[in-house]
Amino acid sequence: MSPQNPPPSHPPASDVVLTHPDRLYWPDEGVTKQALADYYAAVWPFMAPYLVNRPLALLRLPDGIKGHQRFFQKHAWKGMNPHIEEIADPQDIDGEKLLRIADFNGLTALVQSAALEIHPWGTTTENWERPDMITMDLDPGEDVAWSAVISAALDVNARLKARGLAAFVKTSGGKGLHVVAPLAPKAGWAEVKDFAHSLAESMSADEPEKYLSTATKAKRGGHIYIDYLRNGRGSTAVAAYSTRARPGAPVSMPLDWSELEEVSGPAAFTLANVPQRVETRPSDPWGDFFDAAVPLE
Numbered sequence: 046m047s048p049q050n051p052p053p054s055h056p057p058a059s060d061v062v063l064t065h066p067d068r069l070y071w072p073d074e075g076v077t078k079q080a081l082a083d084y085y086a087a088v089w090p091f092m093a094p095y096l097v098n099r100p101l102a103l104l105r106l107p108d109g110i111k112g113h114q115r116f117f118q119k120h121a122w123k124g125m126n127p128h129i130e131e132i133a134d135p136q137d138i139d140g141e142k143l144l145r146i147a148d149f150n151g152l153t154a155l156v157q158s159a160a161l162e163i164h165p166w167g168t169t170t171e172n173w174e175r176p177d178m179i180t181m182d183l184d185p186g187e188d189v190a191w192s193a194v195i196s197a198a199l200d201v202n203a204r205l206k207a208r209g210l211a212a213f214v215k216t217s218g219g220k221g222l223h224v225v226a227p228l229a230p231k232a233g234w235a236e237v238k239d240f241a242h243s244l245a246e247s248m249s250a251d252e253p254e255k256y257l258s259t260a261t262k263a264k265r266g267g268h269i270y271i272d273y274l275r276n277g278r279g280s281t282a283v284a285a286y287s288t289r290a291r292p293g294a295p296v297s298m299p300l301d302w303s304e305l306e307e308v309s310g311p312a313a314f315t316l317a318n319v320p321q322r323v324e325t326r327p328s329d330p331w332g333d334f335f336d337a338a339v340p341l342e
């Protein structure tokens with residue numbers, strides 16, 4: 046199904062100089078700033094379509110994941126690298142500008158800036174009011190088995206298929222899975238969010254013992270919250286291939302549906318094992334993502 050998509054033999058080059066390349070970002074794992082840059086060089090060709098020319102929110106931890114500084118940032122900061130561009134939100138006339146990157150220099154600038162998580166909008170800045178993906182975020186409560194999260198992802202896949210959409214799955218690198226449907230950018234934000242909401246509600250109505258479609262934490266235990274709220278204008282979800290600022294240096298990893306049942310957990314893929322995976326796998330599990338996009342009916 047996926048096109049053969051071998052990674053290029055040469056890593057992309059960057060003009061951005063990393064200062065203190067041996068600074069530890071994940072100290073327990075020995076992962077340095079340089080190691081993070083090397084990881085992103087290895088996954089860049091696969092990651093770029095989900096990252097370039099999208100408004101971005103960044104989780105910056107200048108002293109690494111065990112440091113005290115932790116900034117969730119949507120706007121520019123003092124001394125920001127010029128490869129991180131500022132862009133005006135067309136609907137936020139008086140507000141502050143947002144951030145985006147255009148190329149691998151931009152991603153290296155994010156590494157230099159200690160952006161250990163990258164959370165894009167589900168839209169490109171060329172077509173700002175028409176999202177090009179739907180993200181269904183599966184958030185298991187306490188005591189939910191991993192196998193139940195996998196079943197929920199398969200259920201979301203079937204429901205999206207029944208509505209004429211293709212769906213792709215990735216680990217969150219945290220506690221759950223994200224099922225992502227590519228869209229031809231046609232419907233607006235309100236329509237896309239309503240669609241995601243009704244999908245979540247249909248799941249909680251059909252299997253209330255398993256699923257919740259409201260963010261009521263009290264009832265979360267034993268249930269999977271079908272978090273459709275990633276799909277509103279201005280909402281973000283962690284990018285495919287982004288690292289997470291959590292122990293183990295996990296990443297949000299695109300998977301093939303056929304391998305999902307063998308994946309041991311939401312943080313199974315890490316900075317330590319992904320570069321080898323992308324080098325040795327014959328194809329990119331999300332290689333068809335944008336080819337599979339259809340408009341929301």
Ligand code: ATP
Pocket residue numbers: 102117164182183184217218219220221222275280281282283311
């Ligand atoms: P998990 O599997 O643990 O649920 P996740 O990526 O689905 O991982 P979170 O990291 O809990 O979920 O984040 C939820 C959403 O809120 C993310 O999609 C992200 O874009 C956004 N977000 C994350 N951190 C912050 C923050 N500090 N402030 C505002 N929004 C945030």
Ligand code: MN
Pocket residue numbers: 182183184217221222272
């Ligand atoms: Mn989640």
Ligand code: MN
Pocket residue numbers: 182184272
């Ligand atoms: Mn969530």
